[in-house]
Amino acid sequence: MKTARRNKLKMNAFAWMLLFPSLIFLILFTFYPVAGALKTSFYMADLSTPQPIYIGLDNYKGMMEDDVFWKVFTNNIWFAVGTVPTSILLALLMAVFANKIVRAKGLVRTAFFYPTLIPMIAIGNIWLFIYTPGYGMLSRFLANFGVGDINWLGTQSLVMIAMIIMVVWKEAGYFMLFYLAGLQNISQEMYESAEVDGVPKWKVFWRITFPLLMPTTLFVSIIALTNSFKLVDHLWIMTKGGPDNASNLLLYYVYEMAFKFWDQGMASALTTVMIALLLLIAAIQFFGLDRKIHYR
Amino acid sequence: MTKKISYTLMYAMAIIWLIPLVWTFWTAFRPKKLALSPSITFDFTLANFSHVWQGAPFSTYYLNTLLVVVGIFTVQFLTATMAAFAFARIDFWGKQLVFVLFLAQIMIPADILIFPNYTTLRDLSLLDTKLGIMMPYLASAFGVFLLRQMFKTLPYELDEAARMEGCSLWQILWKIYVPLSRPAYISFGVVSVSYHWNNFLWPLIVTNSVENRLLTVGLAIFAQSFETGAQWSEVTAATIIVIIPLIIAYMLFQRQFMNSFIHSGIK
Structure with missing residues (x-):
């Protein structure tokens, strides 16, 4: 009895020893900063106030009255609406196609997948050329059809669409991989019996393939949704959030607030809003959609 | 038709x-x-490449990126292996709670905590150091879950046999579990290395000296140093310098690369 108890104690000590290094970093760079952002968001802390002053919810009030914040927030929603469904749909098409074809299979997969391996900052460089007015690739191509010169990145109403197309191009191939994996798990027999019964191809897709890939779709949409708040590197190289904040996104706005305007209180309040948004996405995943994919 | x-x-x-x-x-x-x-x-x-190589200290950037990427993965390898083993094989008090703590890192990635983490590094006097770039990523909840999943698939009889031989749990972990989990480590490595090779915003914020600058940051600053539209030859050459290692690695190990990406996604 006593040795069993001592054994139990020893095992506990051992487990916590194993967890200790990870926990240190987790606490220092995940929990402490979350708490820190929350705390600083209640203070006025910018270049004019060397000693932070407690101001309660004033940063949040200021944020609610800040037109730029609402613009950036709305941009981010549109960015998500534009990138998430499109890239998922394309990824599904890519996977179904790349799974079936015989000719140039490897090349086709590589063509769809390689943008995943390229840093956002390099993609920004390449697409900057594509979108450049005058001698840019897209302008020259459209000129063949008599379309006049368009300044994609310099026009407020077009810049977000241009960014969305670029991000869909980058992400779709990555999501394709998850669908390829999902397709491997669907048993071939189901397709065979459908064929015997003479079920039309599109019906097979909507009645068998699509529902069976639902867990993959949910998983991928969470990644895509989170990414739409994380991917901002391209802004630094392409537009700096402009023109007039038309392409600005939340995380980039945090970066500007913190490291350009040095308004630490507001940067913290914005960070807190982002944390809340991400927790909301996680909650949707856990309690609403995610029944089949578990972390355990 | x-x-x-x-x-x-x-x-x-x-x-x-x-x-x-x-x-x-x-x-x-x-x-x-x-x-x-x-x-x-x-x-x-090849003139564009030699211009670029001479025009900016890309060799320093390369070395820095290599150091950071290898450094991060080495430490992640240790921390994640240990934590994953605790979750996979040991019953301990507070397991559920600690598990949720780890999940939080996946929900709230360090990428969006740039400002508070910058403050922490300032307090630790680690700004503008390579260690500072690595710090927020040294524990990887993703790696922990991936390895835990792998460890759980290994038959329990292995443990018992090893214990009969007089092995401690610590020895069982490093001598049996780690070598048998190679595929999971490859996935983990691919994801970790490609992620940190491509990371930009955090290294940009943390570093301000050339000696500590990473490839992505070097590329961005190099590209911005030109007048708009002037230097496509140099910028494309620099872009290739940055992306080529991952592209080559991909071409050499296409199949493993794809598989590891697939498996790493489905935890």
Whole structure:
């Protein structure tokens, strides 16, 4: 009895020893900063106030009255609406196609997948050329059809669409991989019996393939949704959030607030809003959609 | 008929997808004076690359990125292996709670905590150091879950046999579990290395000296140093310098690369 108890104690000590290094970093760079952002968001802390002053919810009030914040927030929603469904749909098409074809299979997969391996900052460089007015690739191509010169990145109403197309191009191939994996798990027999019964191809897709890939779709949409708040590197190289904040996104706005305007209180309040948004996405995943994919 | 049309469309899409890469290589290896000419000629040059290599300290950037990427993965390897083993094989008090603590890192990635983490590094006097760039990523909840999943698939009889031989749990972990979990470590490595090779915003914020600058940051600063629209030859050459290691690695290990990406996603 006593040795069993001592054994139990020893095992506990051992487990916590194993967890200790990870926990240190987790606490220092995940929990402490979350708490820190929350705390600083209640203070006025910018270049004019060397000693932070407690101001309660004033940063949040200021944020609610800040037109730029609402613009950036709305941009981010549109960015998500534009990138998430499109890239998922394309990824599904890519996977179904790349799974079936015989000719140039490897090349086709590589063509769809390689943008995943390229840093956002390099993609920004390449697409900057594509979108450049005058001698840019897209302008020259459209000129063949008599379309006049368009300044994609310099026009407020077009810049977000241009960014969305670029991000869909980058992400779709990555999501394709998850669908390829999902397709491997669907048993071939189901397709065979459908064929015997003479079920039309599109019906097979909507009645068998699509529902069976639902867990993959949910998983991928969470990644895509989170990414739409994380991917901002391209802004630094392409537009700096402009023109007039038309392409600005939340995380980039945090970066500007913190490291350009040095308004630490507001940067913290914005960070807190982002944390809340991400927790909301996680909650949707856990309690609403995610029944089949578990972390355990 | 519809089948034919849809196949043609998909092949066309694959070609469209490749255009940016083809253009990048095409421009980088062409003489500068032809960079914007629409004519198709087959002049070949490496001059753009030597300009870039001399124009900015890319060798320093390379070394820094290598150090950071290897450093992060080495530490992640240790921390994640240990934590994953605790979750997979030991019953301990507070397991559920600690598990949720780890999940939180996946929900709230360090990428969005740039400002508070910057403050922490300042307090630790680690700004503008390579260690500072690595710090927020040294524990990886993703790695922990991936390895835990792998460890759980290993038969329990192995443990018992090893314990009969007089092995401690610590020895069982490093001598049996780690070597048998190679595929999971490869996935983990691929994801970790490609992620940190490509990371930009955090290294940009943390570093301000050339000695500690990473490739992505170097590329961005290099590209911004030109007047708009002037230097496509140099910028494409620099872009290739940054992306080529991962592209080559991908081509060499295409199958493993794809598989590891697939498996790492489905935890």
